[in-house]
Every structure is written in structure tokens, then in C-alpha cells.
Amino acid sequence: MNHKRYLLALLSTTSLLGVASPALTQAGGETTAVEELIVTAQRREQSLLDVPLSVAVVGGDTLRDANLASVTELTQLAAGLTYNTNFGGGFLIRGVGTQSVLISSEQSVSIVIDDIVQGLPEISFAGPSYQALTDIERVEVLRGPQGTLFGKNSSAGVVQIITKKPSLGEYLGDATVSYATDNEMRVGANVNIPLGETAAFRLSGFVNRRDGFVENRFTGKDLSGYTMRGWRAKLLWKPTDRAELYLVGAHIENEDSGNGIWTLRSCGSGFSGTQGVIVPCNEVAKYGVTAGPKNLAGAWDGPTGVKTVNDSVSGRLTYDLGGGAVLKAITGYYEIDTNEDLEVDSSPRRILSTNVTQLRQRQFSQELRLEGTYGNLDYTVGGFYYKSRNLTIGLQAGTFALIPDSSPISLTTAFGPVRCCISAQDSTTESLAAFSQGTLRLLDDRLSITGGIRYTDDKVSLDSIAYDAGNVCQVAFALGGACKVPGMNEVATRSKSVDDVSGRVSVQYEVVPDVNVYATYSTGYKGPLISYARGQPLFEVDAETVTNYEVGLKGAFFDRRLVATVALFRSRYSNFQGQTTVVDPNNPAVRSLITTNAGGLKTKGLEADVVFQATPELTLRGAYAYVPTEYIDFAIQCNDRYANPATVPGQCTYISPRAPGVLQFNAGGYPLVFAPKHTFNVGLNYERPVLGEYLFGASLTYNWRDETYTGAADPNSIVPSYGLLGANVSFGPDDGRWRVSGFARNLLDEYFVTGIFKTPLDAGTAGSTPLSTVGYSNIPSIESSRTVGVKLEVNF
Template sequence: MKQLKTVLALGASIGALSAGQALAQETKAQDTKAGEAMMITEVVVTAQKREEKLQEVPVAVSVVGEADLQRRNIGNIDQLKLVVPSFEATSFGVSVRGVGTSTFSTSIEPTVSTVLDGVVLGRPEMALGSFYDVARVEILRGPQGMLFGKNASAGLVSITTNAPKIGRLEAITNINAGQDGYNKSDVTVNLPLGDKAALRVGAFVNELDGVLTNKKDGRRFNGNDEWGTRAKLLWRPSDTVEVLITADYAKQDQSITWSPYKLNPTGVMGLTLAACGVKASPDNADLCIDGAQYKNRENYGFSAQVDWSLPGGLTLTSISAGRRDFDFSNGDSDSLPVNILNNNISNQDLRQVSQELRLASPTGGKLEYVAGLYYYRQKTNQVTDQTGTFGVSPVPIINSTINSLVDTESYAVFGQASYQLTDKLALIGGARLTRDKVSLDFRQFTRPGFFGINPTVTFDDTANHTNFSWKVGVQYQLAQRTMGYATVSRGYKGPGFNQTGVSNATTSQAVGPEIPTSYELGVKTTLLGGLAMLNLAAFSTKFEDYQAQTVDFTLTPPAFRTINAGELKTKGIEGDLTAVLAPGLLVTASAAYIDAQYGTFAPISCDPVTTPSGCVLIAPGLYGFNASGKALSGVSKWKTSLAAVYERSIGHGLQVNASADYGWRDGYNASATGDPNTAIKSYGILGGTVGIGAENDRWRLAVWGKNLTDKRFPSALFTTPFGGKGDYSQVLTGDAFRRYGVTLNLRY
């Protein structure tokens, strides 16, 4: 089996080593008359804030289109990791090319930004909802701050939903039902409103029973119960003006927790959980806790986009948006059926408004450009409340409460241009000037009647920063259907504050900006007269003053908090191949080789038992590990994704279709300390569908299977909170379990 996986990885890497995921975007081959060549449909992206052909954009971008989202049952951002090798998602956040942000401080922006219909989402949790009526998802790799904002220092995920269609009455229903209460279904109606307007309304439900069982009381965890709706109104009052108004709402109830992966059978935790009927293993889906465990989210938003066609082919675009997100969660942090620290309540109210105004030149000229102004403001009010007994009292006696209000305000002027120096050579240049102001009102205290975990701390602080980020490069037409490019980008992620618990009130809690510098070299080509597309990209990026949660030696005694921890370095090669092998048969292969390391990096937490060679005592009860020069945690050297889609007409207006997909990743360590107990072996996930439907796409019925080999793979693996020597836990999501189901697609 190991040899097979190696062959698959090498085969994919030879044919694909990154820069566009044509496995995406309606790369559906056209079944033509006998003797006529089949062609791959052009992939359109908005990676440079205008619609362009993927093969002409000098950016490493992966695209997953509507048909592929449905065919592979990709329901949210987290599942994109099975399709895009350079993208990764865990229970703690998302990353691109191995780099992401993992911290509980709400003032720290994500390293990978998320954009929904042109609106930048300030926090990653605002984009964790289900996909429905989505036209495409683009994953841009490398710093994207020139056009998309300051919180895109490692990459960006852009989600585009379908716009209303004027003059067309349309009704679409997609029903997906499977094992374990799986139900991901949606309905969309497109209503024409005269000859100048149209309304598109959609709604969805996404349900899954919990895949983990609590042996204490039978509760199920790590499932999903979600629903939502979206309405989009398109109005064209004249030939030069188009107005698109969008409103959406979603509600989600989850209960994400962990299960024992490995236990010391003679330890307190091992003996306690064994008495409850829990047997730890990589396949274990049982746990035993007595406290509450839930995460409820409610979010909604509004946006208005106006596009004016101006003389000279110019387009002026205005996007005004507002969003609000409520997160309410509680977790039994002690992993045991006793109340040590049963309550870890976190309530968050997030509000943001943004305004973007940009001017785009027409395409096809010697000079093409996009320039604009951007304003953004976000307020986040968060209350965390921890209580427990610490095992010494029948009732909770300890407490730590933190109330923080973060106010972020940002102004920016940006632009990017391409100048055609010759018929083959174009120069690329871009810049963004950003002014950030982040204020924190912080209150840490102990509620009356409890003993305190942390000292009482009260302070207000403000961080201001002005940044100039830039991009330069060249684009060269190597042949009629082959384009090459080389770029250098200087990115930026704004300042913030440590809010994860303050142990020293006299120390500044400010965290400075994070600055990446990225070099990228790419080639995009169309082969065999349009029967294949091959995109390749090589990259090298260095992050300075990386924002992370680690050990701060400026404190006495040293303590863990969010600081500018040091450097990260990531380099590698990526690729994508799409090819029509026969009439009706489309094959895609993507691969990424990523070498990600810590540079000069502040010590991180460690377990002196499992990593004795590098784990040192830095304060009573506090151990640190110097991660400098070590491999970045959670990053596989190799990741590949393979897929094949086949469609064939069988007469009587019917056609059969089948698809298979396989995602594989190399082994990696979930901990930067190199703890052998957190090493995860390589694994692959296999899926497939078989269906029949109408040639005119009016209906389709299919059966599908996901994770057909029932491979357990953790999205996180770590030493168990409040555990002892040899105790480890993992997070298993629904994707780590085999599941079969049926799909019915109806279109009128």
C-alpha cells in the first residue's frame, strides 16, 4: 500500500505541481460530434478583482467550481483541504502553504483572509458556514494584500455565490442524504422582475449526528445542525449601472470536542476513563465528560454593490457591507467525568462595516489597472468565564473572567497595474498604503465568592501602525498558449493584543504587525490543442515577526501569551493538471511539496517527559522548547489530489456519470517539538459517485460514498489538557468516518 501511495504522489507531482485548480470551475469537457476534439471549458476567476481567464492570471490560484463542490459533497471551507493540496484546515484554523494563525486573541487577524462576494470577513469563524448556491471558491496562495486587504499575509479564500439572472425563471433543488443523520440539502429560486431586475432566494440545511459518544451520559458530539438563507436582488436601471443587493442569515449548533488517542493505563486519567468504558486508540470515538459542551453561532450580513460603466471602458465599483456574528460556546476542558474545570464559557459579539471604492480599466490595452480606497471597522466584545473545582471541592470554587472590547479601524489606498512593454512582455506593479488603529479595553478579574486563577488586571491600550506593502513582477508569453510569470510581494498583517490571560499587568500586551516577503515563479500552459491544462508554481516566503501564542521571557516568571514570536520560512512547488483522456472522461491531478520551518523562533510549550532533549525548565512548573530551525507543525511535505469524472449518453435523453477522487498526504507531526506520540502517518481518503440523469441537466440521481476505506484521521492531535504522562487526545470530525448516501438534483 505504501508503494501505491508513493506512485500516486509521484504521478500527480509529475503532471501537476501547482498554480490553478482546474479540478474546479466547470472544467467540464464538451461531448461533441464524432471526430471533433473535446475542449476544456475556460476557467474564469476574480483573483485580481476583475473577471479574467485563469490561464492568463499571474497568480497561484486554485479554483473549485459549483459542479465539483456538488459532486464531491464539499460543504464548507474545512473540506477544501481534501481538494487543494496547498490548503489545510484544522479545528484551530486554516493555513496556506503551511502557514496560518492559531490564537485565542480576538484582536489578532487571521493570516489567511476570507472574502464572501467581494466582502472581506474580519474573523475566520464568520465564513465557517455551509456552501450552497456557490458559483466557485478561489484559493489564492501567497500575500494578497495589494488588492484584498491587510489580513491576507499567507493567502486568501474567496467565495462567490451565484448572482440573479435577469429574464430567467429557475428553480433548483439539491437533496443529499446519508448515514448518521447526514442531510445537506438546499433550494434556490430565481425570479425575473421585469426586464431590468431579478431576485434570487436560497435556503439550506446541513445536519449530521454526532460521531463521538460520551460514555458518561450518551450525548453525541462533533456533529452539526445548521440552516440559513440568502437573498440577492439584481437591478439594471440602465445600460451603464448595475446594482446588486445581498442579505443572508445562518444559524449553527455544534459540539466540537476531543477523544482519547493514547492513555497511560496506570495514570489517573487512564484509570478514570477505563472505568467509564473508554478505550483510547487512533480509532477511538468515545469520551467521558460530565460538563457542558456546545458551540452555537448566529451570523448575518448585508451588502450593496454598484457597478458603473464609465466612458473609455472604465468601471467604477462600490461595495458597502455590514456583518454581525454571535458565538456562544462552552467546553468541559478537563477531559474527565469530574469537575476540575468543567466550564470554559466564551461569548463573542462581532460587528463589522466596510466600504470599498475601486476603479478598473478596460482589459486588452497596453495598460491595465485596478485602484481603489478601502475603509474597515470592526468591534468585538468577548467574555470568557472559567470555573471549576480543581478536584478539591464538591462545588466550583475557582474562577477567571475576562471581558475585552476590541475596536479595529483601518484605512487604505491600493492599486495594481500591468503594462504591456512588448507583445510578449508585461510589467506588474502594485502597492497598498494602510493605516491601522486597534484599541483594547481589557478587564481580567475573579467573580465574587471564588478563588482566582489569574490576577486582577485592568487596562486600556491602543496600537497604531502605517504600512506600505508592494508587489513587482513580470509576465511573459513563452508561446501561444504558455505564459510564465515571476513576482516578489511584500505583505502585511496588522497589529493586535494578547488577550489569552495576563499574568503581569505592568507589561505591554501589544503585538506588532506580521510581515511576509514572498518570491514566486510560475508557468501556465494549455496543451494538446485545448485538451489539457498544466499550471506550475515555485515559491519561497519568509514571515517576520510572526504572531503566535508562545513563551514570553520578558515576564518574571516567563508565561505563555500571544507575542511576535519570530520567523517562519516556507518554500516549495505546486501544480495542477487537467486533461481530457477520452470523450466524456476528464482527469485532474494536483500536488504540493511544502518545506516549512521555524526560523529564529521563541520557545513554545512542551512536555519534559516526551521531549527531554529540547525541553527545558524556564520557571517553576513551566517548560519551553526552542523550535528554531524545526519543521513547522501540522505540515506534510507532500499532498496530492486525484480525480476522474466520466459522462456518457445512453439514449432516450439520458446520460450516466461516475466520478472517483483520492486525496493523499504525507506523514507529519502535529507538534513542533517532534514528540513521537503526536506523529501522524500518511493517509489517503477515497470517494466516489455513480449516477444517472437527463442530458439537459433537469434531474440527476446518484449514490455516493465518502472516505470509503473508513480511514480515521485527526484534524488535531495534542497532549490531553489536565492529563498526565502519556495522555494524548485527538479531534475527529465527520469526514474521518465512512459514509454512504444518495443525491437528487432537480432543476427547472
Template sequence: MKRLSFGVFFAALMSSTAMAQTMPPQTTGQDEASQLDEIVVTAQRREENVQKIPVAVAVVDGQTLARRSSTDISDLQALVPSVSFAAGNELRNNSIRVRGVGTDVFTTGIEPSVSTVVDGVVLQRPGSAFSDLGDIQRIEVLRGPQGTLFGKNSSAGVVNVITQAPSFSGPTGNIGGLIAQDNEYRINGAYSAPISDTLAFRLAAFYRTQDGIVTNLYTNDTVNDQEAYGARLKLAWNPSDNLRIQFAADYSELNSSAGALPLRVATNNPKALNTGTPVGPNNDQVNNDVVPFVDQENYGASLTIDYDIGDFTLTSITAVRDFSNTSDVDLDDTQAQIVLSNFNIESSETTTQEFRLTSPASDVFDFVIGAYFFDGSVYNYLNRPGLNLASTAITSINPDGTLNRTSPYGLLTGDSTVESRNASIFGQANWHLGDRLTLTGGLRYLEEDQTLKFSRPVSAFFNGDTQPATNPAFTPPDLDFHDSALIGKAAITFEATENVTAYASYSTGYKSEGITSSLGLTQAQYDVQPAPAETSELIEAGLKTRLFDRRLTLNVTAFQTTFSDYQAQVYNAAVGLNFITSAGTVEIPGFEIEFQARPFEGFTLNGGVTKLDATFQDIPNGPCYSGQTAAQGCVPTQLGTAIVSVQNLNDKPFIVAPDIRYTLSGRYERLLFGDVEGFVQMDYRWQDDIIFEISQNPNMRQDAYGVADVSAGVSFADGRYDLTAFVKNVFDEQYVSNIVPNGASGGANSYVQNLPRDFHRYGGVTFRARF
């Protein structure tokens, strides 16, 4: 078991601190325009300088996102080295990961490990976070467990999104557009103005469309196309000096032919039709008789009230949200009519309420205390008619894709609902021992109730009606679960100088008990519900510095994170379904280095590196992958009364957690003539190889890769207008955002891949105007 030596690291911190204190300010007296701006965050539920707090936070502002033509939060991986992204088999199963940890389970009964919070409101379902990133003020990425102040499902971190607020100072707005290859078009804009001295509004809207980069030979058309649009309205009312009220409502819709996954490894079943597509890592074609689609709606409203009681502020955030996802995919991924459809409906409804009391900032003692309530439900419906390719019910497949079969199609259909109720109280306080030393402590106590309602009204016979049912009819009684937890944080912060801060912290996290709610649920799985709650423990030490007359910000963080009862999923090749498992312990020691530099006026360089050594621990009886032999470590073992094949996963790599990941971005701006300024920017990211499944399946490995993006353009009229040309993935580096098994229906030992937008090099232009 690998551990960090925090004694050695603290020695390095103190040495660096001493050097920073004695280092002469070599550039003192130069133009202040070359100094880096101070960054204010709300990572501890009050406005603070990010360089002064005992939290590892990466901040990306809205201007940076706009310059990169970012569409959704998956684009954070290009800017923050500790953030990575794994695409699901459908859009609703996408996953943001922080320090290598995210959501690896595609079922409605499991919450994400990284919480997404928009303007103080927690989003329950992962898919609802992947909407347009227009009109963003900033995004704060908080690494490590953040449950003390952010509560629900934040055992690995928080992506805290803050959108632009209404303006009381006068009319302001912006409009932007994008034209790129693959028929990609985008337009977005915002307008804000005061209505009276006490009332102001802000309206932001977007529309985008693009062709997919995958070609379907069956229709001779592109798939994974997207069309999305939406709007957000904010009203700010300040009826008095001590009362501020903000109402926000948003709606977005996404219509896509997403879900077409090119073959990476073809089945060796002789009955399978040749798809006629390339097979391998560079494949960008499918031959699907079922044209996939995804229709998403995501909307909600919130009411935030801040009331000053003397120097204290009482905050109330009330919110309701709805998310729906209707989809279909070609589950066998061939032109054969093996699985006729995989029609799925998912919908969620949530109501949340948070109260906070924030004391004024003090030189001695200050605090935040509060209560949080969550009430939500997630509904899932599935209708899947088909047969398994390996079954004797399919005797052969005709060239036109029709089956010669001895049995009618099986049908897996039914629905499930998971209801969740969470109530918690929390608090965090700072005790300032003089001007330099601060002790921080926080706790959250939570109570959680969950209910599973499940119905599979008919038996599914995917191996033919002469064989036992692959999924017997199953409508068990409702299951109710109750859990409680106490999580907390303790930290010490030492401000050595105005520009050098060191800290050490200990914190714990919690994610709800896991419920298997997929329509393949068996009686055996039902009987052992729920999977244990996922808990995390973090030891962290950091040094935050601003050097060379604040032309360089350099932060170094070392950490040791341990996840217990990590909730994961395992693919069962026999039935072609994923099942939830408690993957034991995951240990993640590592360190991060982040910097931002402005060595001279007009040039900014920023980036960072994240080093992880993420491994599974305490899993001697882990799952084998399909086709794994005894020589490869898969051996029969008696577990209870059954003999099952298992492998020892101790010290094996954790999933989708690269050992090294780094980002580097440079931008140079220079006045050309008059008020016309030219700029050029280059962004590069690189990551080590990763594995996509707990079983260490070698067919589900992505090699190391690096991606470079470049852009150049001009701005004029004091920066009010700019025109930019860009190229993404300049060196045409092919990589994938996920690899998944194709399933028993498409043939055992077959694997497909999810392609990112920049799988191929592409270019475009953007235009922005501000007023």
C-alpha cells in the same frame, strides 16, 4: 537555510515553453466537446482568463462542490493540494491554511493569515467563514500574499468566494438533497427570476442536520451533532446601461454539541478518574459530565454599485456583518467535576467600505485604483469555575465524579474587546510592452488603529484559596496601538503563445499587530503588547500551459515565501492556557504542479501536488513542550534577568505544513440509453506527516495518511436531474484534524484530538434537480 534556485527553474520554464511551442497539436480536429473550458477569474479585480495572469490561482466551481457534497470551505482541502485545514478546539477556531500557513492563535486579538472574501466582502473572524457552501458560482484560492488588491489579513493567501447572481434571462433554479449515515440529512435550493426588465432576484436557502461521530458515555448519546440553516437574498437592479446595483443579505445559524474531544494520551496524575473510554489515535468516545454546545449566528448585508464613466468603471461595496458564538465545553474532558463549565461568548461587528476605479482593458496600459475602510470590534466573555487536578485542593475524586476538596472552586471570568480601524489606498497597473510582454506593479499603503479593553474583576484560585492566585484580578487601562505599512507587488508576464504563459513575481504581505486578549492575560504580557505585525515576502515563478488542442491544462509554480514575526501561540502547562508569541521567521520554499485533462470525451482527470520545505528560522530560544528533557533539547538559559527553559527551533518543521500533499480526481461519464447518462467518480488525497505545535511536541503529531472517496450515479433529461450514491473514506483511514493539550484542569501531559466528519467510512445518496 534552504533556498530555491530560480535560475535553474527559469531555465526549465524556458525549455518547457520551447517544447510546448514546437509540440504538434496531436488531437486537432477532434470533437470540441473534449476541449477544456476557459476559466475566468476576478483575482486581479477584473475578469480575466486564469491562464493569462501572474497569480497562482486554483479555481473550484459550484458544480464540483455539489458533486462532492461539500458543506463548507474546509472541503477545499480535498480538491486543492495547496489548501489544508486544522480544526480548533471549538468551531470558531477552525483554520484554513494555504501553502501550509494559516491561523494558529485562538484569541480574538489575532486575525487570520488567510483572508476569506465573499462577494467582495472581507470576513473578520475565522469561524464566520465555516458556513454552508450552497449556491456557489466558484471559489478562487489565491496563493501567497494578496494584500495589494485584497488588503486586510491576506499575508498567506485569499479564499475568494463568488456566489450565484440573479438571472435576467428567465426563471431558473435548483433543489438538492442528501441522506447519509449518522442521520445526516440536507436540503438546499435556489430560485431566481426577473421582476422586470431592470430588476431580478435570487433566493437560496439550506437546512442540514447530522449526528456526531463521537459517543459520550456519560449520557450514552452522540456529541458533535450539528443542525444548521440559512438563506441568502440577492436583488439586482440595472436602471440604465451604465449603472448596476446589487443588494445582498444573508443569515445562517448553527446549533451544535461540538467541542467533545476524545482522549489521545491520558494524564499520569493518579487522582484522575479512569474515563472508561479507549485512549489513543482511534478513540472516538468521551466521558464528559458537561455536555458541550455551540450556537452561532452569522448575518450581514452588502450594497455593490458599478457605475460606468465612459469606458471606466467606478465600484462601491458597502457592507455590515455580525457574527456571534456562544459555547461551552468540558474543559477537563472527564466525568469528574473538576472544571464545571467553560462558558464563552464571542461576538463581532464590522462595517467595511471599498471604492475602486477600473480602467478598460488596454493593449498598452490599464489599472485598478481604490480605497478601503474597515471598522470592527470583537467582544469575548468567559466564565470558567474549577480547580486544577494537580492542586492540593483536590484530595481525591469520588466514583460519581464529585470532588473531595479543601477549597472552593476558583473562577476565571471577565471580558475583553478589541476594536480595529483600518484605512488604505491601493492601486495596480499593467503595462503591455507589445502583444506578449506585460509588466505589473501595485502598492497598498495602510494605517491601522487598534484598542484593547480588558477586565478580569476577580482573582481566580485554581490551585485552591490557600495558594497564590493563578489569575489575579486585573483591569488595566485601555491600550491603543497604531501601525502603518506599505506593501506591494511587481510581476513580469510573457505570453509565449496563445496557450503558454510564463511569469515571475515579487510581493509582500502584512497582518495586523497581535493583541493578547484571552482572559488569562498577565501583567507581563500586557506590558509588552502588541506582538509585532506579521509580514510576508514571496518570490514566485510560474508556467501556465494549455496543450494537446486544449485537452490538457498544466501549470507549474515555484516559490520562496518568508514570514517574519510569525504570530503563533504556545501552550503553558502550568496554568493550562495558550499565549501569543512572535515565532520569529518561517521559511517556505516549494513548488506546485496542477493539471486538468480531458483525454477523450466523457473523461476528466485533474489534480496536483504541493511540495513544501517549511521550517522555523532565527528561533534559538523557542518554547519547550511539557515534559521535554535536556537530552531532548530543552535547556535552561538566561533571558534578561530570568532563567527559562528553551530549545533551538532553527530548521525544525513548521506547524501543520506537510512536506508533500497531492490530490487526484477522475470522472467518467457515458450515455447509457435514451437521455440517461451514467457517471463514476473517484477522489483521492494524500499528505505527509505534520506537527500541530511550535514546540515540536511528539504527542501532537499526525502521521501521513491518504483518503479515497468514490461516487457513482445517473443523470437524465439533459442533465437536469441526477442521482448519486457516494462513499467517503472508502478504506476507513483514521486521521485527526487537530491534537491539543487537555490542560492543567484535566491533568498535565494529557492530549485530546479533533475528529473530522470522515474519521470513519460512511456513505449516502444525493439528488439534484435543475430548472
């Protein structure tokens, strides 16, 4: 496949690339040009060419034609943007993002929807609630630290989603229905209603569903299907020319039958208890399941599924003070409730079949901004307040092969100050910030100098508490068929306060009209958190900081038929908050995902985005990113005591300053997890009149990503490179009253998985004779097979 890889790479750099779906204008009635793209990357409307940052823009029409299943699949349209679906993952920009299942953590890539920062850590296996967002006008991907204007959880970048506002004085409506492979059905509608001359109301609703694709041969049912439904209501009121009030309320529900379940990839030595050795591969083989890279079956006896409910409300008041000054007050509140069941032992046995988590999350934010222009100075000054509270309640229980499967009790390896045996963590994060940014325009506006600074004060606290659960007890308190309840321990509490100053300096120069070069120096910051792991006390994780250097070029050429942006960058992170797995060397059942500070990491590379209007009917677009990443140092657990070690044997000699006296493996020199070195996408849109008053349209997109580690420094966890081809063919009248389409995602039927990791309870005993073998599992992707469908769109 190498010849295909390099051919497509060549096309990506010579076919004139880009990600925006441009509107077209006629210059002088003859030349077709790309319309100027307006973005809000600096919290004010500007031409894309005037922003001294690397920004990728994905338009609503491009999203529509790509027929993406969720917002998280933006990775197929924006090079350098990836998404990690595994164990508390999220978006990554330039190879950097947060992976953490901890409720006090935040993402390094901030999600901003209609000016509201989505700060809550949505750690559900079902994925974030915003993934089904509809009625999108555009998405802006801001690469690199954006701490000055977007705050503390944007140390790697921002994904800013702008939905469509109500339109004054117009009755508008549209509806879409599609049906595709595996009974995938999506129904959505939007209506815009004017309320007199000064107000308008817009309502959007959707229902999306798809059957499961992973077979549970124990129950005979398929897993990993989903149903998502929701609505978003918006009210726009402009009582005067100087005042505007914009209110948004939304409700989203997501139910799935096991999104995130893993299947056995390779077999290990199993798990030994007093009831014998339990090998997951042997247990599922009784149901005809064979471990392998393409395994899409298993045999699970425990409940599996996730339900998430998200409610939000926000308001934005804008008032023109006169003299070029505008005051904006932005208030947001949202809440998430999640119930999650996900079996752990990968077998039909009761070894560890109960894994229940309930999450209750609340967030409030208030921002006040003054924006304006004074002479040749554009300025922004503001303040920001944020508070979130996250409560998680969990129970893991089974027999652990220490008691018979028929036993009336269950055992747990619960952690912290536990009686028996429901654990709970209650976390609060509070942040207060002040910021300012100014751009001075000189030399007839050809030279722009931008400077910005932000002061942030954060406090995070976490209480770890516990409750009794009937017929469940810790291993140490199991007596035959009964439980002995230990005495109550004290509630554990930990807190941490940090303040930080971050900022940005940029210089931009217009070489010729519509062609700019720029250089930017910026710093970023992400707040601290409190980490906890089974059998370990609470501990503090320091704030994450980054220093970034960037130079770039942006321009429109050939009468604006070609728009191109290129950026070179280098970033260095200190105290990067990374996730790793800790396993008791003598008891693989005691296994935890913990978040700690890596000593540091660095990333550098090149990004290019280009759009070219080849003819009035044909648009070529695409993007390319070269982003090599590297841990500077990251202490992880030693794994050279197995027959298939995850790390190089004999190199578990590193002593981290954070854990003096403990021998560990240093992941320094290895690439970051879920960080491909090369990514690119290419695409075309073709549209022409046919049959008089009708339009025929066709589009193709191809997205390719390099291989990635999904476990730090673990070559057994590498997901091979893969590419996805999408296609869309449409027909309808030129006035847009209706359109019918046929579409395909992953047209070439390329199989891939989203993650590979060590199978819980399948590692034998570390350092045994003979050496044990570690088993590995896949996390399958619902998009790893061809999806073909039809879609009808109507406008009225």
C-alpha cells in the same frame, strides 16, 4: 502502506492533474477542448492563463460531485490548501496560516465572499459560519501574499468564494436532498425570479444535520453532531447598460453538540490537589473508556456545545464612466454571535467542568475601486476602510481538586484585573488603506509588466475587564465553603498602531499563443494584535510581514485538451504570529494559549495543477504541492522536565530577545504546525449518454496529505499521513431536469484525527522525582469514517 503512497504520488504527476471542473467545447466539430477559465484573482475578470499568480480554481460542479460536507473541505480538491480546526485555526496556504484564539487576531489566509473580506476571527470550535455556504459558482485559491489588492489579512493567500448571481429574464429553480451515514441529511433549494427586464431576485436556503459520533458514557449521549441552517437573498438591478446594483443579505445558524471535544489518547500523571491526585484516564476507565489513538469515547459531566448565529448584508454598485473606466463601491456589514461550552478536565469530576465563552463580533467595511483601461495600460486604484469590534466573555471554574466535588462554590484561575471571576476582553480594530495596480501590455500584448502598491494604517486596542460571579472565586480567596471577594483592580488597556507599505511586481511573457511564463516579487502584511494569557499582563504582538518570490508557467496544449500551471516559490516571514501553550510549571491547572511573534519562518516549494480532456467523456484532473516549511526561530516553553518530553532534553537554553533572562526552547528548524510537506489530489469525471436521452456519470477523487505537527516542535503531536477516496455515480435525463446519485466520502474508511495536544490537567508536576508523564488527547474528525449516501437533484 509506503508502496501505496508512492504509487499514488506517481499517478499524481503523470495522470495529468487539475482541480477545475471544465466545460467542454467542440473545436471544428471534432476536437474536444477545455473551455477557458475566467477568474477574478486580480479583482477583474481575466483568463486563468493571463494571471501571473499561482491560482487553483474549484468549480461549482466539482463541489457538487464531491459531495463535501463543508467549504472547509476544499482541502480535498486544492493541493497545498489545508485547514486547521483546532483552537482558533483556519485555512493554510503553502503551509502558512494563523492559529489563535484571540479576538484581536486575524487570519493570514483571507476569506473573501462576493468581494467582502471576512476579517473577523471566527474562533469557535464549531468552525466558521461560512463553512455551510451553498449556491457556489466557483472558488479561487490565490497562493502567496495578496496584500496589494486584498489587504492586510492576506499575507499567506486568499480563498475567494464567488456565489451565483441572479440571472435577468429567467425563471430558474433547483432543489437538492440527500441522506447518508449517521443520519446525515442535507436539503437545499435555489430560486431565480426576474423582476421586469432590468432586475432579478435569487433566494437560496439550506438545512444540514448529522448525528454525533463521539460517545459520552457519563450522559449516554453522542457528541459532535451538528445542525446548520440558513438562507441567502440576492437582488440584481441594471437600470441602464452602464449601472448595476447588487445587494446580498444572509442569515446562517450553526448548532453542534461538542464539535472540537477531545478524547484521551495517552495517559499522564494526572493533577494533584489537596483532595488527592486526579488522573483523567483512571476516572473515565470507570465508564469503560480506554485511552488510545482511535478513542471515540469519554465521560464528561459539564455542558458541551456551540451555537453560532451570523447575519450579513452587502452591496456593490458598479458604474461605467466611459472611456474604459468602471467605478465600484462595495459596502459590507456582518455580525456573529456565539455561545460556547466546552468542558476542560476530560473526566466526570467537577475539576474544571465549567468553560463558558460568549462572543459578540461586528464588522463594517467600505471599498472604493476605479478600474479601467487606457491604451495598453490596465489599472486599478482604490481605497479601503475596515472596522471591527469583538467582545468575549468567559468563565472557567471547577474544584481543581482543592475543595470537595460537593462544595457549594467553584474556583477559578481567572486572569487580569479580576474581582471574581467572569473575564471580558473588548477589542477594536480599525484599518485604512489606499492601493493601486497597473499592468502595461507591450509587444502586441505578449509582454505584460504589472506593478502594485498598498499603504495600510492599522490600530488595534483591547480592554480587559472583569465581573463578579456568584459562588465562584479565585483560588487565593477561597475560605472553606465560602468566597472572599477581593477589591476591584483597574481595567487593563493596551493599544498598538502600525502602518505598512506592501506591493507586487510581475513580468509575464507569452512564449507562444496560450503559453505564458511569469516571475513575481511580492510582499505582504498582517496587522498587529493584543495578546493576553492567564496570570500575565496584556502585551503587544507585532505585525507580520512576508517577502515572496515566484516563477511559473501556464499553458494550454494539444488544441486546449490539456491545461497546466506550474509554480516555484520561496517565502520568508518576519514576526510570524504563532500560538503556543504556557503552563505554570508548578500548577498545570494554570494553562493558557497565547499568541506571540515567532522570530521568523520560511517556506518554499512547487505547485502543479493540470486538467486533461482524455476523451469527450473522460476528464482527468489533479494537483500536487511540495511545500517544506521551517521556523527560523520560535521561542516556546521548555518541556524537557517530563518522562515523555515534547522537546529535546537539554536544549531549553534559548533566550529570546522578547523575553531576556527566560530560558526557552527554540523551535527553529522544525516544520510549521498543520503544514504537510507533500499533498496531492487526483480525480476523474466520466459522463456518457445511455438509453437514448439519459446521461450516466461517475467521478472519483483521491486526496492525500503528508504527516503534520499539530504542536510546535512536539513529536508527540504528529498526525500520520492519510488519504481520502471519494466517489459519485449519477443518472438522469440529458436536459438536467433531475439527477439521482449515490456517493461516498472516505470510501476506504481511513481513520485520522485533526489534532493531538497535551491534555489539560494531566501533566503532574514539572521536574518532579520521579519525572511526571504528560498525557495527550486527540481531536477526532467527523469525516474519519466512511460516509455513504444518496442524493436527488431537480431543476425547473
